[in-house]
Amino acid sequence: MTDRPKLILASGSPRRVALLNQAGLDADMLLPTEIDEMPKKGERPRVLATRLARAKAEAALVTASRDQKLKGSYILAADTVVAVGSRILPKTELEDEAAQCLRLLSGRSHRVYTGVALITPKEKLRERLIETRVRFKRLSKQDIAHYLASGEWRGKAGGYAIQGLAGTFVVKLIGSYTNVVGLPLYETTNLLGGEGYPVMG
Template identity: 40%
Template sequence: MKARIILASASPRRRELLDQIGMTYEIWPVHIDESPRCNEAPHDYVRRIAAEKSAACHAQAVHMGLPVLAADTTVVLGGQIMGKPKDKEDAIMMLRRLSGRTHQVYSAVSLRGNEHGEALNVTHVTFRALSEREILAYWATSEPADKAGSYAIQGLGSVFVQSIRGSFSGVVGLPLFETAELLLQQGIQVLHE
């Protein structure tokens, strides 16, 4: 089946989500500096990163004539961006901070084709209280090592989630409602005959 979009990401989770809605795509990951700017608000940060990813990919793949989809997701606690952990100590510190509290997961989507469309999803996730033993055992699984906020809601980290208010797929890495809306604006229907 012929690709309908280019995915500017190597994330297996984003691929799984696009597969879930039957979207065909080419994978074209890009590498940009994802460092937050000084005093950059979380919603501005994720929107900027998603837009920069789609712009970089679109510039490289313009000859393919396909819309480019990019996304960025970050965990935010008390207004502070919690990226991927640098090491074990950083991951443990993040999980301790998330324990027993509600945090937000910001997911921005950027789609470049005939025009540029953007969307933002904010989901509230509440963790139950975590024991030190659980945190250390979770680190030992290696799952938190490359995840924003040091957890994967679609994996073993799901046992920490007491409640979620918003988009599950947004927490995983690609809010599907917003993505489908952006695709529709570019004339790409997810559900078609």
């Protein structure tokens, strides 16, 4: 079907690309955006996830509107935030940060929020916020050392990737698993389908 509208994913994340593919969707273009992801003072995790997803979508819209071929595309963006209570955990780039996150998550529950923002071809903004509760087992020093050595924590919210070795840390999960990976598929496909983008089913 050649008249299928274009879909832009405002992300360079291989995880989000793989999740879209899992849902039978292919982004026509990836437009990762450089935005400041630092939480504002006192900002709540759910507010941060929503704000950053919207900012990514809007930044991608600015880029897309400069290219005639991309005008009238659907623009999809997401941002995932991991929090313990109201404390927002970083997207870890340093091993010390990741170790600190894992010690904090050990033996307790945390919440994973993903903000999903969709800008339609008519430039309407549609948003969803998805929350999943995750409980980790108590992590031994060996568990943490082994995980840090894997490098899977790099660039991940809360210092872990559930689809890798950290999946063995999860005692209980309430809500969307794909939300924790980085793109809640049920809500994303519903959002796209509700705005006229052709999704399966």
